[in-house]
Amino acid sequence: MTVISSTKNPEALSFTLIAEFDAGVERVWQIWEDPRQLERWWGPPTWPATFEKHEFTPGGEASYYMTGPDGEKARGWWRITDVQPPTHLEFDDGFADDDGAPVEAMGTTHATVTLEEIGDRTRMTILSTFESEDQLNKMVEMGMEEGMKEAAGQIDALLAEHSRA
Structure with a gap:
């Protein structure tokens, strides 16, 4: 499986996914x-x-939506804070309302993505840090851990598809 580990650390207000x-x-x-x-x-x-929207530069913004099975x-939104191709990305992440405006009540998460070469493989570490333990617990209760594992589980097929292209 792609995902090696996922770790919730309430003391550090963080969640780490390694794949x-x-x-x-x-x-x-x-x-x-892309x-x-x-x-x-x-x-x-x-x-x-x-x-x-996907402005992949420091200070850039991204806006997206996820569509559930019932429509x-x-x-969500991102504010890109650091881009160092091809190994390091940081962004603030949050929920958005129907107009794309941040939902302040849900808080902001900061994500740090690190890619490191391990032979001919790549290890991807996504470190998410939270504003409070309450925010971390709410996100985990909402299914963030399982959702991130499932999302990362789709990457192998995407990489294999593009390597054949």
Whole structure:
């Protein structure tokens, strides 16, 4: 399986997901950089993502929605804070209302993505940090851990498809 571990750390207000892929760092970077590839895995299989905006530069913004099995849309936003191709990405992440405006009551999460070469494979670490333990617990209760595992589980097929192209 792609996902090696997922760890909730209430003391550090963090959640870490580690996955490894049979692809080089540059190739794995593309699944973040290209919004059409990002859409193929960002949401869990039953909640696919659609990115309406994807400015992949420091200070850039992204807006997206995930569509549930019953057609319900859950909106989100990113504010890109650091981009160091092809190994490091940081962004603030949050929920959005129907107009795409941040839902302040849900708080903001900060994500740090690190890609490291391990032979001819790539290890991807996604570290999410939260504003409070309450926010971390709410996100876990909402299914964040399982959703991230399912989302990352879609990456192998995407990488294999593009390596044959």
